[in-house]
Amino acid sequence: MVTGHWRLRAAFVFVAALVIALGVAACGGGDDDTDTGTSGGGSANLIKSNPANNGIQLTVGSKNFTEALILGDIYAQALQAAGYDVKTNLNLGSEVIAYKALQDGEISGYPEYTSTLLTSIFGKEADQVPADAQGAYQQAQQELEPKGETAFQPTPFADANALGMLKTKADELGVTKISELQGKSQDLNLYGSPECRQRVDCLVGLQDTYGLQFKSFNPVDIGLRYTVLDKGQADASILFTSDAQLAANPDKYVLLEDDKGIFPSGNVIWITDQSTVQKAGPDYQATIEKVQQGLTLPVMQELNARVDIDKQDPADVATQYLKETGYIQ
Secondary structure, three states: OHHHHHHHHHHHHHHHHHHHHHHHHHHOOOOOOOOOOOOOOOOOOOOOOOHHHOOOEEEEEOOOOHHHHHHHHHHHHHHHHOOOEEEEEOOOOOHHHHHHHHHOOOOOEEEEEHHHHHHHHOOOOHHHOOOOHHHHHHHHHHHHHHHOEEEOOOOOOEEOEEEEEEHHHHHHHOOOEHHHHOOOHHHOEEEEOHHHHHOOOOHHHHHHOOOOOOOEEEEOOHHHHHHHHHOOOOOEEEEEOOOHHHHHOOOOEEEOEOOOOOOOOEEEEEEEEHHHHHHHOHHHHHHHHHHOOOOOHHHHHHHHHHHHOOOOOHHHHHHHHHHHOOOOO
16 A cells, blocks of 8 residues: 555656646746745745735635545635635535525535535436536536526546455356346445435446446445445445545545446536636636646545545645645745
């Protein structure tokens, strides 16, 4: 596990350096920038506090699992660095709860997966969600705009649900694809998040598209999805492709190929309402999109590993990311 984790850490350092280099190139090497911050490689990427943002209140929300909490903290700290008066309402729960909090004005915005927004909130089937990030983003905008809402550009990394097993179990069953579970699934215990039961990119899709019936479906806290596999409680578990454990333990866990395509890839978009965009001014969207530049899949796996494996606090990990990429000092 240590070896895999350090591979992730090396990837993070590389991408962080790349982001800083791109920032320097974008600045053209001019001398007009008088900031002299040295943390994270200098001032090229440094978020500057704009006095015009002082007194503008923003409340950052997030859902209730590691990746969402890290992203929520990244955005909150970045917006605070830009001069906004930021509060947080993290750990909201499922996407339904988080989206309702936005509609009720309890939060200014929150990070959401494009595929989840389109399927779970707007009722699209998984096969109706465009596979490319920009196509899915444009479809999300078409759904949000009539409601007075909007989304910012997607993250570089895409995450998706996946059906995972211990490699020993998959080898025992002789399966590498989800469709190969036909005739075998009735003897298997499946675990997933509580909302999985209603989602087409989860249990519903496994039943309706693949025709699988499991011995049982058991809701489990997202943080325990690997624990139930390790303890033998689960034969299969709904995982995320950006989970740190997959890269840290490549010989222990395996993801079955989604050969009928029920798990659309999901880039993260920041969902907000148009009145907040107008109130907050141009730094609002610019700051959100700026701090996303380094969020590739290996980097997101590394950040998740710092919380799930190293047991660090998500807010501390968000601070580390922002400093290591030069966004804050």
